[in-house]
Amino acid sequence: MPAPARTRPPRVPTAALLLVFLFPAAAIAAPQCSSSRLSETPPAVNFRVDNDLFGGENQDQGYTNGAVITLVSPNLADYTDDPCLPRPARWINRYLERLHPGRFEQQNMVFSISQSLYTPTDYSRADLIPDDRPYAAILMASFGYNARSGDSLRTTQLQLGVIGPAALGKQVQRAVHHVFDGEDFRGWDNQLHNEPLLGIVHERMHRWGDSEGNAGGWGWDAIAHYGGALGNRATYVNTGLELRWGWRLPDDFGSTPLRPAGENTAPARERLSGWSWHVFATSDVRAVARDITLDGNTFRSSHSVDKRPLVGEVGYGMAVTHGRWKFALARYHGAREFEGQKERPVFGSFTISRML
Structure with a gap:
């Protein structure tokens, strides 16, 4: 009897390895930036974790x-010659000039690496579940360009990544569940196929509120946004609003880390010292033409479900800042995303930010 064929572990493409290692290394390299500029507008690093277990019991799904x-x-003078950007970033920006927003009062750049996991409700089934969403994992890198004029901001992100076994979703989820004594999801062999992802996201925001009063005491503000995305990862148009109230509100464009320019990524006109805190409530509505995690692979036959064309979510949370540190905790409630979805999505998000 012939020996059973051995299953080859998924190989990570060279491009994915470059996304994981090259861009963070380039972004934290020590550029020739003047100490005065670094003191006025220091660079920052943010780390965010989203998990549906934060949403409550029986929420390990979606x-x-x-x-x-x-x-x-x-804050940058420009995107191609400013010494506050590391050399690899300046080199890349010379080829992405069409994404640059032009000259505004303030502008900066953001680099991010992310992984997202999507699973059906029943973790115990190893077969394909036709009436529930596909297993999917996404590994993504993005370059963001923010430009501010007064209380208005425009932001553009170029996204590059991969969906499928190369994104290592099965391995990461099992490792995390073993640490926290959780159950293994048995259906990862049915996940979406490997596919490169390319997309662009653009949003515009405007902020209202008593900025001068907020910096010295109690205050509120409102931040409206609209925009959209185009690509094989997702294609949609969206709009929404965030309301904030608290002690010494930051001079930024929101505390919602799920959207571009959220959580300390937009240029700031002033830097607060000491303690500050605020609560926030946010909403977003999207008209969706494509969502690869529901529609399935673009160029190959794969598992898919009938997505709903109009979806949205509301969220609420609290952010606390002290010195160079900021902590934010949020909870989100979403609309059902596809026909036959049993539960409305609920998940939480925790963000740690530090100015360098």
Whole structure:
């Protein structure tokens, strides 16, 4: 009897390895940036974890886990020659000039690496579940360009990544569940196939509120946004609003880490010292033409479900800042994303930010 064929472990393409290692290394390299500029607008690093277990019991499903590390540049004079950007970033920007927003009062750049995992509800089934969402994992790198004029901001992100076994979703989820004594999801052999991802995201935001009063005491603000995305990962248009109230509100464009320019990534006109805190409530509505985690692979036959064309979510949370550190905790409630979905998505998000 012939020996059973051995299953080859998924290989990570060279491009994926470059996304994971090259861009963070480039972003934290010590550029020739003046100490005065670094003191006025220091670079920052943000680390965010999303997990549906934060949403409560029996919530290990849908968008089940995500992790993002984001590196934020100081305010920049330009995107191709400013010494506050590391040399690899300046070199890349020369080929991406069409994405640059032009000259504004302030502008900066953001680099991020993220992994997102999506699973159906029943973890115990090893077969394909036709009426529930596909297993999917996404590994993504993005370059973000923010430009601010007063209380208005425009942000553009170029996203490059991969979906499928190369994103290592099965391995990461099992490792995390073994640490926390969770159950293994048995259906990862049915996940979406490997496919490169390319997309662009653009949003515009405007902030209202008493900025001068907020910096010295109690205050509130409101931040409206609209924009969209185009690519094989996702294609949609969206709009929404965030409301904040608290002690010494930051001079930024929101505390919602799920969207571009959230959580300490937009240029700031002033830097607060000491303690500050605020609570926030946010909403977002999207008209969706494509979502690869529901529609399935673009160029190959794969598992898919009938997505709903109009979806949205509301969230609420609290952010605390002291000195160079910021902590934010949020909880999100979403609309059902596809026909036959039993539970509405609920998940939590925790973010740690530090100015360098």
